[in-house]
Amino acid sequence: MDRFVARRRVWRHRFWWAFLLVLVVPIAVELPIAMATHPSHPAFWIGFGLGAGLAAAMVLFDSPPGHIEKWRIGSDGEKATARQLRPLLKPGWTLFNDIETSHGNIDHVLVGPAGIFMLESKRLSGIVTVDPGKLVVRWHEDPEHGYENESIGGRARAAAYNLHSALRTAGAGIWVQAIVVLWADLEQRSTEQDKILWVRGDQLATVLAEQPARYPSERVEQLASATRSVLKGLGPDAQDPTEAHPQLSGC
Secondary structure, rough: HHHHHHHHHHHHHHOOHHHHHHHHHHHHHHHHHHHOOOOOOHHHHHHHHHHHHHHHHHHOOOOOHHHHHHHHHHHHHHHHHHHHHHHOOOOEEEEEEEEEEEOEEEEEEEOOEEEEEEEEEEEEEEEEEEEEEEEEEOOOOHHHHHEEOHHHHHHHHHHHHHHHHHHHOOOOOOOOOEEEEEEEEOOOEEEEEEEEEEEEEHHHHHHHHHOOOOOOOOHHHHHHHHHHHHHHHHOOOOOOOOOOOHHHHHO
């Protein structure tokens, strides 16, 4: 979410004049015409022009270009995933959110009795299926067309492996399971392909709760502590990852 807000702020600062123009133009165009044709109600037409200008400026103010808007879509997916994970936190799971690393951003890391999970969230339009090595998206309006994405799984697997390697170096040699959370029209509740667990967003908490417990509570606490230390050191400007969304953190 911070990345979207920062980019939108820069865009708004660059194009402040456009918001002013959109506000003024309806008033400048509509008011003279209205006063010439209906001079008996000036207050109404002034208010009408001002309202139209304000509405147009507000729409533009919250309509950044596509390369910025995609960060909002990604942020919405991350927040939806964090909300799904809330029920797991009380039974002894620890959640870390929005971790910046030298290899890129990690949406979530979850530590619990079932192990350590690296979660990547994606919000997609269309009909989504998971095939070996790729994600297939077809449009609702035209199921014969769409696109295939072969990079999402690879990035998730690489992020999980990098975290696994860092934990092993820190003395906590435990496998990190990559999970791609799909907020999309996905028929399967969950499926495993190429060592990645693909899960429909609304089923995430249920799927994770069904994972068999592998570690006692003492070991889970050790793993959570080791994960916190490793995540803080993964990026050049790393912060405590539990501070990114403290209201959603389990620690």
